Amino acid sequence: MTFMQKPKVSHSKLPRNELGLSIRDYEGSMSTLCAGCGHDSVTAALIQAIWELSIEPHLIVKMSGIGCSSKTPAYFVEGAHGINAVHGRMPSIATGANAANRNLYYIGISGDGDSLSIGLGQFAHALRRNVNMLYLIENNGVYGLTKGQFSASADVGSKAKKGAVNNQPPIDPILLALTLGAGFVGRGFSGDKDQLVPLIKAGILHNGFALLDVLSPCVTFNDHEDSTKSYAHTRRFDRPAVRTDFVPRKTPIQTVCEGGEAIPVELHDGSTIVLRKVSKDYNPVNRDEAYRYVQEHQKGGEIVTGLLYINEDQQEFHALNDTVSGALRDLPYAELCPGSAILEEIQHLYR
Amino acid sequence: MLAPPLRERLLKPTDVSHPDHFHRVVDCQWACPAHTDVPEYIRLIAQGRFTDAYLLNRESNVFPGILGRVCDRPCEPACRRGRVDEKPVAICRLKRVTADLKGEIAHRLPPVPTQKNGKRIACIGAGCASLTVANDLLPLGYAITIFEKQHEPGGLMRTNIPAFRLPTEVLSEEIHLITERGVELLLNTPITSMKALLERGFDAVFVGSGAPRGKNLEIPGRYSDPMHVHIGIDWLESVAFGHITAIGRKVLIIGAGNTAMDCCRTSLRLGATDVKVMARKPLTLLKASDWEMEEAMEESIEIIPCHAPRDFVLADNRIQGMNFDIVEYHEQDGKLRSSTLDSSFFPADDIILAIGQENAFPWIERDIGLEFDQQDVPRVDRGTMQSTRAGVFFGGDAAFGPENIIWAVEHGHQAAISIHKYCRGEDISVRPPIAMNLTSTKMGIHEWSYSNSFDTSMRRKVPHVSLTERFKDIKIEVEMGFTPEQTRVEVERCLNCDIQTVFFASKCIECDACIDVCPTACLTLAVNGEEDDLRGRLKAPANNHKQLLFVSEPLTQTGRVMVKDEDQCVHCGLCAERCPTAAWDMQKSLVKIPYAFDGQSGPGSESRQSGR
Numbered sequence: 001m002t003f004m005q006k007p008k009v010s011h012s013k014l015p016r017n018e019l020g021l022s023i024r025d026y027e028g029s030m031s032t033l034c035a036g037c038g039h040d041s042v043t044a045a046l047i048q049a050i051w052e053l054s055i056e057p058h059l060i061v062k063m064s065g066i067g068c069s070s071k072t073p074a075y076f077v078e079g080a081h082g083i084n085a086v087h088g089r090m091p092s093i094a095t096g097a098n099a100a101n102r103n104l105y106y107i108g109i110s111g112d113g114d115s116l117s118i119g120l121g122q123f124a125h126a127l128r129r130n131v132n133m134l135y136l137i138e139n140n141g142v143y144g145l146t147k148g149q150f151s152a153s154a155d156v157g158s159k160a161k162k163g164a165v166n167n168q169p170p171i172d173p174i175l176l177a178l179t180l181g182a183g184f185v186g187r188g189f190s191g192d193k194d195q196l197v198p199l200i201k202a203g204i205l206h207n208g209f210a211l212l213d214v215l216s217p218c219v220t221f222n223d224h225e226d227s228t229k230s231y232a233h234t235r236r237f238d239r240p241a242v243r244t245d246f247v248p249r250k251t252p253i254q255t256v257c258e259g260g261e262a263i264p265v266e267l268h269d270g271s272t273i274v275l276r277k278v279s280k281d282y283n284p285v286n287r288d289e290a291y292r293y294v295q296e297h298q299k300g301g302e303i304v305t306g307l308l309y310i311n312e313d314q315q316e317f318h319a320l321n322d323t324v325s326g327a328l329r330d331l332p333y334a335e336l337c338p339g340s341a342i343l344e345e346i347q348h349l350y351r
Numbered sequence: 352m353l354a355p356p357l358r359e360r361l362l363k364p365t366d367v368s369h370p371d372h373f374h375r376v377v378d379c380q381w382a383c384p385a386h387t388d389v390p391e392y393i394r395l396i397a398q399g400r401f402t403d404a405y406l407l408n409r410e411s412n413v414f415p416g417i418l419g420r421v422c423d424r425p426c427e428p429a430c431r432r433g434r435v436d437e438k439p440v441a442i443c444r445l446k447r448v449t450a451d452l453k454g455e456i457a458h459r460l461p462p463v464p465t466q467k468n469g470k471r472i473a474c475i476g477a478g479c480a481s482l483t484v485a486n487d488l489l490p491l492g493y494a495i496t497i498f499e500k501q502h503e504p505g506g507l508m509r510t511n512i513p514a515f516r517l518p519t520e521v522l523s524e525e526i527h528l529i530t531e532r533g534v535e536l537l538l539n540t541p542i543t544s545m546k547a548l549l550e551r552g553f554d555a556v557f558v559g560s561g562a563p564r565g566k567n568l569e570i571p572g573r574y575s576d577p578m579h580v581h582i583g584i585d586w587l588e589s590v591a592f593g594h595i596t597a598i599g600r601k602v603l604i605i606g607a608g609n610t611a612m613d614c615c616r617t618s619l620r621l622g623a624t625d626v627k628v629m630a631r632k633p634l635t636l637l638k639a640s641d642w643e644m645e646e647a648m649e650e651s652i653e654i655i656p657c658h659a660p661r662d663f664v665l666a667d668n669r670i671q672g673m674n675f676d677i678v679e680y681h682e683q684d685g686k687l688r689s690s691t692l693d694s695s696f697f698p699a700d701d702i703i704l705a706i707g708q709e710n711a712f713p714w715i716e717r718d719i720g721l722e723f724d725q726q727d728v729p730r731v732d733r734g735t736m737q738s739t740r741a742g743v744f745f746g747g748d749a750a751f752g753p754e755n756i757i758w759a760v761e762h763g764h765q766a767a768i769s770i771h772k773y774c775r776g777e778d779i780s781v782r783p784p785i786a787m788n789l790t791s792t793k794m795g796i797h798e799w800s801y802s803n804s805f806d807t808s809m810r811r812k813v814p815h816v817s818l819t820e821r822f823k824d825i826k827i828e829v830e831m832g833f834t835p836e837q838t839r840v841e842v843e844r845c846l847n848c849d850i851q852t853v854f855f856a857s858k859c860i861e862c863d864a865c866i867d868v869c870p871t872a873c874l875t876l877a878v879n880g881e882e883d884d885l886r887g888r889l890k891a892p893a894n895n896h897k898q899l900l901f902v903s904e905p906l907t908q909t910g911r912v913m914v915k916d917e918d919q920c921v922h923c924g925l926c927a928e929r930c931p932t933a934a935w936d937m938q939k940s941l942v943k944i945p946y947a948f949d950g951q952s953g954p955g956s957e958s959r960q961s962g963r
Contacts, residue, residue, distance in 0.1 A: 003797045004928055007805030009435060011871045011891040011919050024870075036862045036931025044867035191861055219862060219931045231860045235908045 006030055018054035026051045028075040036223075038190035038216030038231075039068060039138050043075045045193050046107070046136075049200035050077060053248075060105045061097060065090040065119060068145050069111030069138035069216075088119025091126030091135075095317070098131050101327035102318050105204055106133035113143050116152040116171045127180050127209050130316045134203040134210045137173055138190075140218040141229035148221030159226035172298065174308060177211040178291045183314035184210035185290070186244075186307045189234055190217065198246040198273070199307055207268035208316035215303065228301075239297060241282045242306035245274040265310055275307060284309055361879045362902045364912075367853070370787035373940040375899065376917055377848045379442055382429035384761040386944050387411040389426060389442055390849040396445055397802065397842040401452035406459060408449055411944060413483050413529075413760050414508075416521045419447030420830065421512050423640065423755040431846050434895070435871070435919050438810035440844045441833075448838050450521070456528075461490035461948055463532050468492035470774045473553040475542050477530075478506020479756050480559035480747030483763025484770065486529045487947040491771060495534045496553070500541035501592075504530060506561050507748070508756065510588035511610065513617045514826045545715040545743075555742045555770045558729075559763070562710040562748035568605060572663030579670040580663065583610045583705030590617055590825070597622050599700020603673055604628045605660055608638040611705035615652045618703070620825040627697065628654045629673075633680055636687075646829070650818070661694060663702070672698035710749050728752060735779045736766040744769055767947035783945035789938040792850055793927070799937055801850050803924045805870075806843035813837075847922045851940045854913055856904040858934035861911070865926035865935055866890065871919040874926060879905070879912045889916055 006027070014022045026047045031040050050060065057079030064070035066087035073082045081104070085093045094108050108126075115123045115137050126135065141154040150158070153173070154166040177185045184206040188196040196214065203210035215234050217223050223230045249270040263275040263285065275284050283289045290309040297304045317323075328336060365372060375381050379389040388407055395404035408415035412422075422443050430439030470493050474481035477499035485495045503509060504526050508517065530536050542548055548556065565582035567573070573580065579599065583606070589595040602618040604611045607630035615626045628647065630637055634656045637644065644654060658675040665671060674696050678689040710728065715721060722730045722739040729738050731745045738745055746762030748754060769779040792800040814831045821827050833841060866874045872891035879885070885900065886893040893900065893916040903913040927935040 004803070004923070004925060006868065006925060007870050007921060007923050008807055009805050009870055009921055011873075012435060013892050013894070014872065015892075031868075034931065035929045036860070036864045038862065040867055040929075041863040044863065191863060193863065217862070219860075223860070231862060232908055235861075 004030075017051055019056060021051065021054075023047060023051045026057070026077050028073075028078045031071075031075045033068060033071065034144075034218075034220045036219035037068070038140060038214075038218070039072055040075070041190040041193065042136070042138055042196070042214050042216055043072055045188075045190070045196040045200055046072075047076050048193065049197045049204065052197070053201055053204065055105060055204075059103075060107060061094075062107050062109065063090050063094050063097070064109045065111075065114040067111040067114045067143075068140075068218075069109055070114060072109040072138065073107075088114050088117070088122055090114070091119065091122040091131070094133055095126055095129060095131050098133060098317060099323070099328075101329060102132065102323070103327050106131070107204065108133055108135045110135065110137050112137060112139045112141060112151040112153040112173075116173060120152075120171070124176070124180055127177060127182050127211065130183065130208045130314060130320065132208055132316045132318070134200065134206075134212065136200070136203070136212045136214060138216040139173065139213050139229070140216050140222055141170075141227070142218050142222045144218045144221055148218070153229075155228040158228040159224075161221050161224055172294075173211065173213045174294055174304075175291065175298075178287055178294070178309060181314075182211050182309070183208045183311040184307075185309040186211070187213045187215070187303070187305045189215045189238055189305060191231055191235065192238070192305075195240065195244070195305065198244045201246045202244060202267065202273045202307060202310075205267045205269050205271060206310070207312060208314055215305075234303060237301055237303050239279075239302045239304050240306045241277070241279050241293065241304045241308060242284050243276040243278060244307045245276070247272040247274060265312055267312065273307065273310075275310070278306070285311065287311075360881045362882055362885060362900065362912075364856075364904045365899070365901045367901075370785045370942065373787055373789070373849075373851050374785070374942045376851060377940065377942070378429040378431050379426035379440075380849070380942065382425045383411075384425065384758045385411040385764065386942060387426070388849070388942065390845055390847055391941075392449060393440070393442075393445055393842050393845045394801065394847075396448055396838065401449050402454045402456060402459075405449040405453040406456060408446055409456075410946070411760075411764075412446075412757060413486055413763070414479060414525045414756070415446050416450030416525050417479075417508060417517060418756060419443060419445075419450050420521070421508075421517050422446070422757055425757070431848055431919070431921075432844055435846070435921060436807075436809075440846075441810055441813070441841050444813050444830075444833055445838065445841060448833055451832050460528070460532070463489045464492045466492065467494050470494065470554040471496065471552070472555050472557065472770060473498065473548060473551070474557045474559055475548075476500075476506055476558070476560035476747075476749070477504030477526075477536060477538075478559055478561050478747055478759065479508060480749070480759040480763045480766070481506075481557060482526060482529050483760045484557050484559070484746065484767045485534050487764060487767035488770060489529070489532055489534070490948045493770075493774075497530070497534055497536050498540045498542050498548075499536065499538050502538050504536060504538070506559075507584075510591050511584050511613065513587065513590070513613050513620075515616070515620065515821065515829050516613070518826065518828050541714075543714050545712075545721070546719055549719065549743075554774050555744065557766055557770065558738075558743065558745045558749050559747045559759070560710075560712075560749045562708045562753045564709050564711040565704065566707040566709060568660060568704050568706060570660060570662050572665050575663065575665050575668050576670045579701045581701065581703045583614050583703050584708055586703055587613060587617060590621070595621070599623065601625045601672075601698055601700045602627075603697055603699040603702045605673075605702065605704050606630070606706035607632070607644075607654060607656075608705060608707065609640060609643050610708070611703075612639050612643040612647045614703045614705050615647055616650055617825070618701075619650055619652070620822055623701075626652050628652060629658045629660065629675060629697070630654060630656045631659045631678070633657055649815070658695070659689070659691075664696065670699060670702060672696055673702060708748075708753050710752055712749075734765070734782060735769045736762055737769055737773075737779060742773060764946060768945065771947045783949070785945065786943040788941040788943065789851065789853060790941070792924075792937045792939050797928065799850075799924050801847050801937075801939070802843065803847065803850070803922070803937075805846075805921055805923055806840070808840045808844055810844065811837040811841045849940050850922050850924070850937050852915065852920065852922070852924075852926060853936050853938045854901070854903050854915070855934050855936070856906055856913065858932045859903075859906050859913065860932055860934075861906055861908050862931060864929040864931065868925045868929045870923060870925065871921055873916050873918070873920045875914045875916075876906070876909075876911050877914050885914060886916075889914060891916070891919070893918065
């Protein structure tokens, strides 16, 4: 926890994005998480990605539930909209907000407790409905706010700080999301921003539910030798399966695609992500193969990272439900609220 | 594995054990010829410890009251604050604050032993260089004799710097602090023969006679009206001693260095109403310090660039003015070349030549083993200050031509070290080493023993006596010094560059916390590379090659290196604050500059020993 405020001064030659803003303009308030918390690095990666995408702050909605991870929205893009929901209930709020205004960028920040324990049902259904949002899980395997009990993502055999051993099998959000039919599944590591920033950018621009599971070590309760979610352990067993390059709109992708086995995937807004296989037998556009690959490596204790599966052709929430094309607030009042006579008619249909 | 040639080009881990590494980080102290511990004295001012701050200054620069007014301030262009938000900390003006507000100090100077050590040292000229030598050698028991041709000590500080910039009381006070501690000061005693002096049996001789000869301008009409064409430094001297009290209404100053600025402003105080400074070069290339030009312009003096003097215009042997060539400059083969566009006449009653000065030694015989180079300048060693004749040392403008007061002081310190070694039969080329101490400033959780919040205030401007008042008497000092409120704000602008970010690679877990929190994007965890490549991969552009990169040992988890670009670090300490493993610490560096009197108790010795 830091009481010192980050001074207003910044590097005099800090670059500006398309909107003329510097990266400092995308910061939030000072983090009160533990010094060295992986979540703060995720925050920095989010700031970097959003700044690089030149998104206007007021077009962003940041949402969270309860937990250390759920404090994150306070720490980035001060000028964005935001809501701190009840524990595990962020997906419902995000679904509702997205239903009302589809023109904003929705970024949900959750944790392994918030998403895989109390909020598992909510998480699964937001995913199934393919709500257009980036759903980022800051995954550290412990309940940090309640002093470090195992969470639902703790690995079998992993030891707590005081020596207790976890015997329950973990829920892996990647395998779960692949099973549930997600169109964008990726895993990153808070200690590797070169990998994480393009993943976040792609996730924000993906048309539909983008799941990003980010290993984010708890420096206070889960960064010891027998932990399987520590900085050292994650670095040792991190197996990037695919590298992701983000190519903004209007940039010729040929330069990026030269040589190697590269798969370009065009995103909804015209930008492209170029996927480069690190492992030869990996296919990020085939759900079954992705599932098999991740599961096989998991048996050996390896952590597969990268943009593990992508499918840009799945219909998202609004298309599935055939909703109106714009935001509800842009509808003329008479259309938005057609009056009791129309309501009567509709109710009659169900009698 | 990398191929060996590439591996060799990777940046080596920075050697922070070398005292120069952290010394360089303190830009002001590194830039100061005498290495004044600027951040520490600013901190002492902030704590209201003005006497301590004065003594800390005096230890390195000997004349804080004088230098706090008229120093050339090499520290300020170097100040990091100037890179971060345009204007440097007003270091020089804060130095004056210490002199203005100090208490009794005489009892805190190193004691001068009553029992002398039997060695006699002669100093020629009672200027800043000789006085520094005396200051450093007195506590060691040397008998110092200073020969001065004028009737008052001070050298160019008294003769060339007008009283409205440097009041005589301030000057005399700091000179007396040295001369009244047992120096034999022989006034009105010019040395006319070095040979004769050497025969008087001194154990060492120090020449601090300055650069007393103003350069002349040999163009037509120069000698036709000698009463109205003056050599700048001679004229200033005559004004200082009251021999000249008036000048014509229209005055032209030829040249645009700091002497020219003193001449033009002095003219205004002697009755001139129309003063123009005529410069050969364009405005951007003038030698005068920016602030001295600003102050001249504040007094409505016109600085006219690109005018090269052609001839003096006379009528009946009386100066009427001067003709100038109007020139234009362009660069050709890396050299500045001029071409004449036109010419122009400027009327004048008096003309002052301020085009430079040089050292001159008509009184040194050329057959005594003291060599001169082709420019007739004595050969002096930059490190030891010794001439080619053993036991004869030079310093100040006498050594290498005109520099400035703070350089003269540093020459004096080095010469004193050499003289002390020479008199003990030691090898003077072996210089005492500079040392470095580091002390953690961590006081507890979230607590550091320095003021680390960044103050966004802009540089304070020293108030001046109003334009209606200041010309009434040449002795009215124009600058009034900082008010207490201004001082309070200005001290907080200092970025505490001496509170160093010290990195322990073995403790780092590469969590990125420091990098994420750094407000000025100084830190990067990167795969090592060649310098140019690495500079291009840092978080913020590292284009200031004058600032070295810090490169750590390879880190344990990934083998990457921690790189710090010192250029815009504001030493806020957030990296250390956010580090979970204390791999970063904020440590106060203390550069221990050696002096001849080291080991004697005295000025600032408490501060030096306590490791503040």
